[in-house]
Amino acid sequence: MKRIIILALILSPVFMNAGGFQLNVQGIKAISMGGAFTGIGSDASTVFFNPGGMSNLSGHNFTAGFNYITPSVSLQTPETANINQTSPNATPFHFYYSGELNDKVSIGFLVNNQFGSSSSFEDDWQGRFIIQNISLKTFMFQPTLSYKIHEKISVGAGFVYGMGTFSTEKGVPVGSSTTTEGQAHLKGSGDGVGYNVGIFSNLFSIKKETSTTDFRLGVSYRSKMAVDLANGEATFTDIPVSLQDKFPSKTTFVSKITLPSVFTVGFSVKHTKENYSVELAYDFNYTSWSSYDTLNFDFANNDTPDSKTTKDWENTMTHRVGVDFTYKNKYSARVGLYYDNTPIKDGYLSPELPGVTQVAYTAGLGYKVSEKITIDFSYIRQSATREASLDAAGFSAKYNRKVNVYGIGVNMKFGASKKETPASID
Amino acid sequence: MKILLYIFCSLTLISCMKTDFDEFENAPGSANFSTFISVGDSYTQGLQDGGLHNEFGQQQNSYPSIIATQMGTNFVQPLVSGTGSGYMHLEYRNGEITVIKNYDRKITTNDPQAIDYDLTYTTWADKTIKYNNLGVGGLNLRNIVGMMPAEYIYLGGGAQGGTTPVSSWNGVAGEPMNSYGRFLNWGTMSNRIEYIEQVKNSNATFFTNWLGINDIMSWAKGGGDEKGGFAVLTDVGEFREKYDTLLDVFKNMGAQGVCATILDFTESPLFTTVTLEAVGKDIWIKEGVDTTIIRKAVPEDLMLLSASSLIKEGTGLTSANPLPHQHVLDKDEVVVAKNHINLLNAQIIASASAHGFPVVNMYSFMGELTSGMSYDGVNYSTKYIEGGAYSLDGLHPNSRGNAIIANEFIRVINENYNSSLRPVAVNNYRGITFP
Numbered sequence: 001m002k003r004i005i006i007l008a009l010i011l012s013p014v015f016m017n018a019g020g021f022q023l024n025v026q027g028i029k030a031i032s033m034g035g036a037f038t039g040i041g042s043d044a045s046t047v048f049f050n051p052g053g054m055s056n057l058s059g060h061n062f063t064a065g066f067n068y069i070t071p072s073v074s075l076q077t078p079e080t081a082n083i084n085q086t087s088p089n090a091t092p093f094h095f096y097y098s099g100e101l102n103d104k105v106s107i108g109f110l111v112n113n114q115f116g117s118s119s120s121f122e123d124d125w126q127g128r129f130i131i132q133n134i135s136l137k138t139f140m141f142q143p144t145l146s147y148k149i150h151e152k153i154s155v156g157a158g159f160v161y162g163m164g165t166f167s168t169e170k171g172v173p174v175g176s177s178t179t180t181e182g183q184a185h186l187k188g189s190g191d192g193v194g195y196n197v198g199i200f201s202n203l204f205s206i207k208k209e210t211s212t213t214d215f216r217l218g219v220s221y222r223s224k225m226a227v228d229l230a231n232g233e234a235t236f237t238d239i240p241v242s243l244q245d246k247f248p249s250k251t252t253f254v255s256k257i258t259l260p261s262v263f264t265v266g267f268s269v270k271h272t273k274e275n276y277s278v279e280l281a282y283d284f285n286y287t288s289w290s291s292y293d294t295l296n297f298d299f300a301n302n303d304t305p306d307s308k309t310t311k312d313w314e315n316t317m318t319h320r321v322g323v324d325f326t327y328k329n330k331y332s333a334r335v336g337l338y339y340d341n342t343p344i345k346d347g348y349l350s351p352e353l354p355g356v357t358q359v360a361y362t363a364g365l366g367y368k369v370s371e372k373i374t375i376d377f378s379y380i381r382q383s384a385t386r387e388a389s390l391d392a393a394g395f396s397a398k399y400n401r402k403v404n405v406y407g408i409g410v411n412m413k414f415g416a417s418k419k420e421t422p423a424s425i426d
Numbered sequence: 427m428k429i430l431l432y433i434f435c436s437l438t439l440i441s442c443m444k445t446d447f448d449e450f451e452n453a454p455g456s457a458n459f460s461t462f463i464s465v466g467d468s469y470t471q472g473l474q475d476g477g478l479h480n481e482f483g484q485q486q487n488s489y490p491s492i493i494a495t496q497m498g499t500n501f502v503q504p505l506v507s508g509t510g511s512g513y514m515h516l517e518y519r520n521g522e523i524t525v526i527k528n529y530d531r532k533i534t535t536n537d538p539q540a541i542d543y544d545l546t547y548t549t550w551a552d553k554t555i556k557y558n559n560l561g562v563g564g565l566n567l568r569n570i571v572g573m574m575p576a577e578y579i580y581l582g583g584g585a586q587g588g589t590t591p592v593s594s595w596n597g598v599a600g601e602p603m604n605s606y607g608r609f610l611n612w613g614t615m616s617n618r619i620e621y622i623e624q625v626k627n628s629n630a631t632f633f634t635n636w637l638g639i640n641d642i643m644s645w646a647k648g649g650g651d652e653k654g655g656f657a658v659l660t661d662v663g664e665f666r667e668k669y670d671t672l673l674d675v676f677k678n679m680g681a682q683g684v685c686a687t688i689l690d691f692t693e694s695p696l697f698t699t700v701t702l703e704a705v706g707k708d709i710w711i712k713e714g715v716d717t718t719i720i721r722k723a724v725p726e727d728l729m730l731l732s733a734s735s736l737i738k739e740g741t742g743l744t745s746a747n748p749l750p751h752q753h754v755l756d757k758d759e760v761v762v763a764k765n766h767i768n769l770l771n772a773q774i775i776a777s778a779s780a781h782g783f784p785v786v787n788m789y790s791f792m793g794e795l796t797s798g799m800s801y802d803g804v805n806y807s808t809k810y811i812e813g814g815a816y817s818l819d820g821l822h823p824n825s826r827g828n829a830i831i832a833n834e835f836i837r838v839i840n841e842n843y844n845s846s847l848r849p850v851a852v853n854n855y856r857g858i859t860f861p
Contacts, residue, residue: 070443073445076447078848079848079850079851081449082449084445126802126851127802130802173804173857177482241861242516243860393803394801400446402443
């Protein structure tokens, strides 16, 4: 396990996903079910989805997973028939632990990549003065505590520490007789803090002779997080001599990226019979992307023009539904979908992050190897088109965007006491 | 299960990940672009930085040449080599970006780094070749047909330069005074070949016509005032008559094409860079040749770019030493220029309409540049040097400006001829060359 995490830390570049630059790949079972998990809480990924759900897990639970994201994005501008993004594939990972301290209290921990974005273009592409490449990576760490108030209600809260690194390159439209144009390279890192709280309720159960039907509800809130890039480093290359005061070979900058808050209400119904169970789940997310109103770079060098980009993103709503069918408490098949609204308005769509409002489809499989180990597989399919402009830059394009996301995860459970998995709570 | 996943992955990777867009179809619509010619003046010829030069494709990327490339049609231009006619450039001196004027053989005070004309420029272009770009620097409507004898030496048949000193290439025997027209055969003084004949012989199937600018600009860029010579304002009646004659020629040869209106060049950097605000002092000006009015400049007076170095040397700072009239388009003259632009544009629109040719409204399009335009992350304006679209002479667009203009022509051509010519990516052309 440890090796997997270390490997993932080293290998983890980041990538883009719909819905701004939030990565909705934080649990393999959740992914398979359209991302709805706040009202399920059946494995340790509830530390992320709903800390209140930790109280439903007995013993020591570990969940680790990673995703392989393969985006394919093409653009067509009025001038150029086809431009392909050259973005790398990405492998965000997650690790969760939730352990029962006593009947009332559980503790947990998480490390994951909740936000990220990475895209690149050929250096000489038409929009090189807007963007050549950009990469934002974040790591979140969250120690968490949950408390069972009542048989039916538990609450949880986590403190979130986030680290982010950011880098971008773009062209500077100045040339001399020996250089065609300059280039700006910006990189920086920073950190921030936030919190994650949730309530989980086993609302009620309907028991019949041969079946049980459980109704569950979860509400969670992950706070926004301001990541200050206080020590940014900017370098300018291939600048004509007469403009090097303005674009010096080296200067520093400050910037700030505010990651949005996410409020979620989730609901699930699980119908269990002797041989099989069917579970339906629905999540509603409200993400405060309006926190991303501008992206500014203030350079320490006075002559360097500060860069101010108005993003003016909007808060978004996402609907997620999924269904899990499990046979003999061993083989699971899952499907789901989510309706994802992009926070990016027409007139503000920048080519590095062509967000699209779309329905995405998900599927997955689960296999319980033993009482201690479960393996899950997940898949997300996004396919969408959009035509929009970035008015401030005088850029418009049609976008064709397809993304496949393959996920694999493992759940381990040790020292389960009298309680069973939530599947058989009674 | 893993095998299934592999199959699933490989299937989706190959068949479902293709996002590429199809190549553009470049259809001519109802137009016939097989023989495309452009008629115009220095703007059409590809002149920038106060000269014809081509070391970074400046002349090569004249707006009609860009349009022709998008049409996929052959387009022959009389290209200069080396330093061409000589041109303005920038040097970095004492921490400042400094504009260096063309080398001028008539004066002895040239900057040591001023760029002179290339020796090849005296015998510049093969006159036997049929050129598609018929833009001639300085050409106005008066001179395309029935030229007045006084203007012969300017564009007509090869006098030795009349009374002008024959000390430079201006006086090459058998050549018109205006070197920019020397790629065409103008005949002899007694047996002239008029510009309109060149157009008739072109066998054009499609044309762009952006003549008319010099019918006002030649007057204005010298500070107005002049009552005679070849820098007068063209009479509206004569303008219309000759414009009609030109379009008759196109109509009779069955050509299709577009006509462009005159831009408001008083918004170009040549007229808008040296302002009272920029100078930060009172400036004294002399209003005109025939007047003795010397007064303080007001914001409505447009001081020309050429006033900049004079003011630095102290001219214009006192009433005893005012800025000479040819460096100022005074406020009344500005009104005259703007009115005349509107009068002639009304004639262009009426004549084009009568002949069934669509109009590219360069007047309003270039007006948008005054308030600023953006292309693919680069902002353009009429600000001198920084604005990015005008060349160093402050009047003519640089290659990016030519690309911007070409795109507007392309838009209007497509709109009227159902063609699907693609616009070009402006930033792929050369902007200002900084030192």
